[in-house]
Amino acid sequence: MRRWLLGLAAVLLLASPWPTSAAETAYEWNVADIYPSEHEWMRDYKAVQNALPKLAAFEGKLDDAKTIAKLFALNEQTARKLEKLSLYAHLKRDINIEDETAARLGAKVEALAAQYAAKTAFIEPELLALPERTLRKLQKSKPLKAYRHYFNELLEQKPHTLTKREEQLLAKLSPALGEAENIYDHAARGDYEPPSVKMPNGKTVTLTDDQYAAMLEHPDRRYRKAAFEAKAKSYEAIEQTAAATLYASVQADELYANVRRYPSGLAAALAADDVPKEVFDHLIAATRRHLPALHRYVELRRRALGLDRVHSYDLYVPLVGETMKPIPVETAKTLIVEGLKPLGADYIKQVHRAFQERWLDVYPRPKKYTGGYNTGAYDTHPFILLNYNGSLDSVLTMAHELGHAMHSVYTNRTQPYHYSGHSIFTAEVASTANEWLMLDYLYKQAKTKEEKLRLLIEQIEQIRGTLYTQVMYSEFERIIHDKVRQGGSLTADELNNLWLGLLKTYYGPAYAADPGSALGWLRIPHFYDAFYVYKYATSLAASYAIVSDIQTDKSGKAVKRYKQFLRSGASDDPIRLLKRAGVDMTSPEPIERVLRHFTALVDELDKQLASENS
Secondary structure, rough: OOOOOOOOOOOHOOOOOOOOOOHHHHOOOOOHHOOOOOHHHHHHHHHHHHHHHHHHHOOOOOOOHHHHHHHHHHHHHHHHHHHHHHHHHHHHHOOOOOOOHHHHHHHHHHHHHHHHHHOOHHHHHHHHOOHHHHHHHHHOOOHHHHHHHHHHHHHHHHHEEEOOOHHHHHHHHHHHHOOOHHHHHHHHHHHHOOEEEEEOOEEEEEOHHHHHHHHOOOOOOHHHHHHHHHHHHHHHHHHHHHHHHHHHHHHHHHHHHHHOOOOOHHHHHHHOOOOOHHHHHHHHHHHOOOHHHHHHHHHHHHHHHHEEEEEHHHOOOOOOOOOOOOOHHHHHHHHHHOHHHHOHHHHHHHHHHHOOOOOOOOEEEEEEEOOEEEEOOOOOOOEOOOOOOOOOOHHHHHHHHHHHHHHHHHHHHHOOHHOOOOOOOHHHHHHHHHHHHHHHHHHOOOOHEEEEEEEEHHHHHHHHHHHHHHHHHHHHHHHHHHHOOOOOOOOOHHHHHHHHHHHHHHHOEOOOOOOOOOOOOOOHHHHHOOOHHHHHHHHHHHHHHHHHHHHHHHOOOHHHHHHHHHOOOOOHHHHHHHHHOOOOOOOHHHHHHHHHHHHHHHHHHHHHHHHHHH
16 A cells, blocks of 8 residues: 655656646557557458367367467467457457447457357367377477477376366366355455445545555544444455355365365466475465564554554554655656666667557546556557556556566567466566666655655565565465365354464564454455465565666676566466576575565664654
8 A cells, every 4th residue: 555655856846747638648548559440350350250160170180290380370360369359349448438339349359259269179188188298299399399388388287187078077167166256256346335434524435445445544543443443344244155255265276176186276276387385385484484574563663653552454554744746647757767777778768668659548537447457469569557646656556567568578579479478476576676676766866864764664565565465365375275175164253263363473462453353364355366366475576686686786697687587478487487587486585585675674664763753
């Protein structure tokens, strides 16, 4: 929750972050870059339709390299067109939810994508049904030379592949096995009624997610507490349903792992990213070793806020008074260009392209999608959606999404289509690396003690929220999966007690674990995508190591290694890609390194708070 605003220099004193109407289109997408008109869209649509029977004709014939190579080539041509078709409709809808053309085209391409999926569903099962010896022979063949890593992944899957009939049966069961998340969504978002609280000025406010986050930063502690308690009370209405759905989801994960001959749900999830188990184990063990630093930070918050104990509703309130000076987009652009200069002239050139060629849709508008993301297709430039509001958080979000965009740019101009994606394990490295660089640059540019203090706390909160918190979530996941795999249950009381115990362990003696905090597990939808959240923590640690090396290496080799990582896409396992970038995630050192940095930041915060009070 980054909402501390900065007054970094004279340029930040401009009155508004918003452009004049004449300049506004410079900060809106130009979807004509994908298709100039609906006519061109329909041409690709018909091309995909015509390709589907040709793709289906390969079924039952995948036994020689030349045939498989022809199928792969046709499949790639078709997939690339389908990707562009979908992107065009998706972006038009997100800039105006009521765009009837976008809705019509979106429905057409969804139906086409379903037909494509059905016609090509035979490919991987048919290849996996081949003997291992045949797969290895195909891998070494000249026509399939460009797919060698793909065949490595197939060979890794083979021991966990079932018979054709069993695979068909599992596919039919998949919707039912995944229904727990759908039920949870209905309970937590559909049936759930957010509570309301009365503000100090007498106004009643509904606690939507955004409003609740803002209220936890309110300077009036009575108000924060009232909001927290009202939210916790409202969750009690769905805690039994949420416990049942989480139990069903974990059961499905463990059943799936068992059927595919994995020792656990954790092993199955890690195998999907080719991540060794020691990466997960090192993450939790190293974080546990560094809990005293987090305890100290909570104690510093207690002293700075003048509290007896820090409650959950005291963890987000700023320690420094806010200076409401919105940062105009042009200023944000200048700051980002300067902050990212350590990545080299070519990287900055691509950042300039992003602004000049309208890759960003910057401002909130009626009917526009909320939040922020980066997307794109292999045959287009990236498209970044923002809802910029002039805050520091908006600046860092812009830098974050530009990191994702640059990752795509470097990958797409180097890798073939089938290696152009990014594992979540590596994707967040490129985005958080930009945030590290920006935070360091802004801290060095800060002119006052207050500015430096805000940015120091920002870095601490980055590590607390992205590493400590996500590791605690991961511990929770591991415990509940182990419990279910061993035949145990997951009642609401058991989940509440487990969550409360972890909060006490992580936040230490200065933290007061209110009963309402026990329901925190209920609001994490990522638990229905097993062992996903740990990747946020590993990515943050990896990007910190990379950025630290870039900042201390005068030879330029660290930047070259990082650029090579950006170019690599999905051409190898994530662990090997990061090793080439200079980070060994099978070792605890990257985690230790960022946590030592956290300790140093807490030390500095202690000094600065002491000097302010002296």
